[in-house]
Amino acid sequence: MKIWLDGGLQDAEGARVSVFDHGLTVGDGIFETVKAVDGRPFALTRHLDRLTRSARGLGLPDPDHDEVRRACAAVLEANPTPLGRLRVTYTGGHGPLGSDRGEHGPTLVVAVGATVRRPDTTAVITVPWTRNERGALTGLKTTSYAENVVALARAHEQGASEALFGNTVGQLCEGTGSNVFVVLDGQLHTPPVASGCLPGITRALVVEWTGARETDLPLDVLERAEEVFLTSTLRDVQAVHRVDGRDLAGTPGPVTAKAMRVFEERAAEHLDP
Secondary structure, three states, rough: OOEEEEEEEEOOOOOOOOEHHHHHOOOEEEEEEEEEEOOOHHHHHHHHHHHHHHHHHHOOOOHHHHHHHHHHHHHHHHHOOEEEEEEEEEEEEEEEEEOOOOOOOOOOEEEEEEEEOOEEEEEEOOOOEEOOOOOOOOOOOOOOOOHHHHHHHHHHOOOEEEEEEOOOOOOOEEOOOOEEEEEOOEEEEEEEEHHHHOOHHHHHHHHHHOOEOOOOOOOHHHHHHOOEEEEOOOEEEEEEEEEEOOOOOOOOOOHHHHHHHHHHHHHHHHOOO
């Protein structure tokens, strides 16, 4: 496998990042996961724009979009796969053993791994931990993912593929790596970015393509929603057939099925929407 590290392709076995890299020592980094179909990245411009927003939120220098595009193209060409998870990681670089940054500049890593199409439906759980809608990292896609690791492990223990969080005021927020949509009285809703959720790329496209409403929703909306689905780069639109102990009959429901169909059709028409 070949990866891109700080300016060029390297063999994965020989590529090295310093043990003093701020992304390792203090989680001072950001990333994007991009779907790649037959060697072509999907919605790359939107991902690069969010990468820049995340960098500015952390106070990192703006990533060079041209370099990241070159890196993505080189990695995909060197590692052909029908369906790939393209990962762009951008950190604070070599630094001291503390929160202060060093003077070496950022680290850029681009890698790809093969993946498979997700099942059409899945199970989710809710967890007792909260998202902080007013935190310094809110809305940024950072490498500080330990909360998600813990929550996702609990989901797997309970036979689910995702864990959903509320925020500090009891509103529905997001999953560990997904956004959530619910159907109420036949109308599609998703929590607004102000809830503390990550502004997902797939989420934004589904809102644009389906007319879903951004609505403040209590966490217990999951107990009465007619339909629930998740969105993410690798899930696309995925129906939920169970939330905690509640089964949702007839999954995917009509609104979810339409969203799945619309997303698949529009995504096939536009590689970089």
